[in-house]
Amino acid sequence: MNNKNSQLIEEFLTYLSLDRSLSPNTCDAYEADIHKLLDFIEGKDLVSVTSEDISLFIRYIHELGLNPRSTARIISGLKTFYKLLITQDYIEQNPLQTILTPKLPKKLPEVLSHVEIETMLAAIDFSKISGERDKTVIMLLYGSGLRVSELVNLSINDLYLEDGFIKVLGKGEKERLVPIGGKTIKQIGLYFQYYRNEVSNENSKNTLILNQRGNKLSRVSIFKIVKDLASEAQVKKSISPHTLRHSFATVLIEAGADLRAVQQMLGHESITTTEIYTHLDKAYLKSVIEQYHPRS
Known part of the structure; x- marks a missing residue:
């Protein structure tokens, strides 16, 4: 890749990170999409790309079998990239x-029933030291609707257990307070007593969720925890940690929780993002967590 293209990509990533406050994972996805285009145009300058080049590129990725959602993401990212080149x-x-x-088409998210969640929790092997940690991971994802990135970045200082809240740093570096129920608070206490106090060391610092070496638990590890428990519980759905976040939102909306309260807890910038969960129930009631959430 020539120096000019490298410079343009670097400026774009800086813009995404600083001006748009996008997460490193999102920036990486944008960068990967530009490199797909670069591979296709075989070293041509990005500033020299034409509409015809783009049309041929889109036809190419379509022929590769890329699904419409991925294609839409690539087009959106490239539009953003070239809009920046115009402004500069x-x-x-x-x-x-x-x-x-x-x-x-609006795809409804896969969700787990409360019975399926309970079956996954029952599948945890508490003879292993990781048992209390794994239960804490599931309860924070399902009981508070956290994103994986939010969970792995939680610090001890983010816990306001006496007040029943945790402070979460979400997308765009935006902080929000998320209610946390009595059952989850009790589980966090067990996590400290039987796991974190045993594995923490000088490398642990203030990180809440640790691996067995006392370091921050990785996103990949959380995916594995969720996948393995789903398999043990014989849950046949295709799920990920984000499925538990969807399930958190769905169980509240089903019970009639206020839509804007759920929006705030999920950290959605727009309420239209939250409205995807209203396919189940649109009743509005005052209580949100303690009254309605079965694992709170």
């Missing part, structure tokens, strides 16, 4: 100006 006077016209982003 590198180019005069966006080569994606006439390119339409595929319209995607």
Whole structure:
């Protein structure tokens, strides 16, 4: 890759990180999509890309069998990239100006029933030291609706257990307070007593969720915990840690929790993102966590 293209990509990533406050994972995805285009145009300058180049590139990734959702994400990312080049006077016209982003059907998220969650919790092996940690992971994902990135970055100082809240740093570096119920608070106490106090060391610092070496538990490890417990519980659905977040939102909406309260707890910037869960029940009641959530 020539120096000019490297410079443009670096400026774009800086813009995404600082101006848009996007997470490192999102920035990595944007960068990977630009590299897909670079591989296709075989070293051509990014500022010289034409609408015809883009059309051929989209046809190419379609022929590779990329699904419409991934294609839409790539087009959206490239549009953002070239809009930035226009504002910085590198180019005069966006080569994606006439390119339409595929319209995607609204896909309802996969959710787990409360029985399936309980079956997963029952599958935890408490003869292992990791048992209390794994239960804490599931209860924070399902009981508070956290994203994986939010969970792994929680610190002890983020816990306000006496007040029944945890402080979460979400997308765009935005902080929010999320209610935490009595059952989860009790589980966090057990986690400290039987796991964290045993594995923590000088490397642990203030990190809440640790692996058995006393370091921050990775995103990959949390995926594995959820997948393994689902398999042990014979849950046949295709799930991930995010499925527990969807399930958290769904159980509250089903019970009639206020939509804006759920939006705030999930850290959704727009309430339209939260509205996807209202396919189940649209009743509005005052109590949100303690009254309605079975694992709170």
